[in-house]
Amino acid sequence: MTCSAFASPARARRALILMCVAAACAAPVLAQTPARVDDSATAKELKQVQRRAGAKPVVAIYEFRSAVPEVQVGAAREMFVTALIRSGAFAVAERQRLNEGVMRERQLAQGGTTAAAPAAQGQMTAARYIFEVVVSEANAGSNESSRGVNIGGMQVSGGSTADQIGMDVRIVDANTGLVVDAVNVVKKLESSTTNVSGVGSLLNSLASLRGKNLPVQVDADSRSSRKEGVDRALRSCIEAAVAELARRLVEE
Numbered sequence: 336m337t338c339s340a341f342a343s344p345a346r347a348r349r350a351l352i353l354m355c356v357a358a359a360c361a362a363p364v365l366a367q368t369p370a371r372v373d374d375s376a377t378a379k380e381l382k383q384v385q386r387r388a389g390a391k392p393v394v395a396i397y398e399f400r401s402a403v404p405e406v407q408v409g410a411a412r413e414m415f416v417t418a419l420i421r422s423g424a425f426a427v428a429e430r431q432r433l434n435e436g437v438m439r440e441r442q443l444a445q446g447g448t449t450a451a452a453p454a455a456q457g458q459m460t461a462a463r464y465i466f467e468v469v470v471s472e473a474n475a476g477s478n479e480s481s482r483g484v485n486i487g488g489m490q491v492s493g494g495s496t497a498d499q500i501g502m503d504v505r506i507v508d509a510n511t512g513l514v515v516d517a518v519n520v521v522k523k524l525e526s527s528t529t530n531v532s533g534v535g536s537l538l539n540s541l542a543s544l545r546g547k548n549l550p551v552q553v554d555a556d557s558r559s560s561r562k563e564g565v566d567r568a569l570r571s572c573i574e575a576a577v578a579e580l581a582r583r584l585v586e587e
Contacts (some may be wrong), residue, residue, distance in 0.1 A: 377574035381422050384581045391426040393582070394419065395462035395509075401470035403500065405565045411573070418573045419581060424581035428462045462516070465507040468567065472501040474522070488536025491529075498524040500568050504576045518579050520572045524563045532556035 397410040419425045483492035501521035508515050534556070542548060 340582050350376050356519055357429075357510075363531075373570075375574075377571045377578070379419075381574045381578045381581075384424060384578050386423045388583060390546045391424060393460050394425045394464045394466060395428040396468065397467045398469075399466070401474070403565070405568075406470050409469065410566070412459065412568055414570050414573050415466070415577070418570075418577040421574075421575050422581040424500060425583055426460075428460055462509050463528040465509050467505045467507060468502065470500070470502045472499065487532075488540055489531070489533040490530050492530040493527065495525065495527040498526075500524060500565065500572065502569070502572045502576065504580065506580065516583060517579065518576045520576045520579075522568045522572050524565065524568045525562060526563065528558070528560040530556070530558050553569060 396412060396415060399408055399415065401408050401411065416427055419427050481492070481494035483490065485491075498530075499521055501519065504518045505514050506516040507513065539548070
């Protein structure tokens with residue numbers, strides 16, 4: 336066997352080692368990530384809203400509907416309550432769980448089990464404004480693109496899509512029943528994919544240019560994807576809507 340016969344296997348081994356190293360580097364590393372307070376752009380925007388001097392207007396959520404199947408109404412409503420509280424501009428009156436919480440505490444107070452101020456036992460704070468929230472749109476695949484290239488049998492392809500979710504918030508004056516303000520917020524949900532395959536075909540093509548063949552079959556492929564979740568996008572819409580409503584309240 337000639338020296339040139341050993342040269343091709345040597346190159347193949349080096350190529351195989353390089354590919355194994357690249358695959359090891361590309362492999363996802365599972366590690367524990369610590370929990371943290373939400374610091375997204377809309378969360379920061381909500382935190383930076385100027386607070387109005389004096390008593391906060393009492394608000395309540397009487398309706399939260401969704402035309403988007405992926406949205407869990409109960410969880411979305413809790414997100415909205417959290418955003419209202421974090422804004423520092425509203426005092427939120429609980430209406431959904433009176434029988435579970437507030438009314439139960441009153442019964443305990445009236446029975447002498449707990450102590451409460453007399454004024455707190457008889458009346459509930461009336462809401463000044465009522466929120467009606469509707470997740471009103473979800474435009475799937477509003478924008479799509481794809482791309483690909485083939486080099487010596489190695490294929491590199493990718494694509495991206497942009498869905499859209501939107502919500503409407505109406506504010507009703509509890510005294511008059513009139514809609515006094517409304518906000519509409521929309522957000523894109525972006526996703527992307529990347530695929531690489533046929534690395535072995537490229538190596539064979541390069542070897543064939545020198546009149547040689549790889550002694551072993553070598554190949555590798557890689558796939559990756561990224562997609563923004565509906566819940567995350569919905570929370571951003573809610574925070575942006577509440578921040579806008581809080582700013583309008585300050586300007587009044």
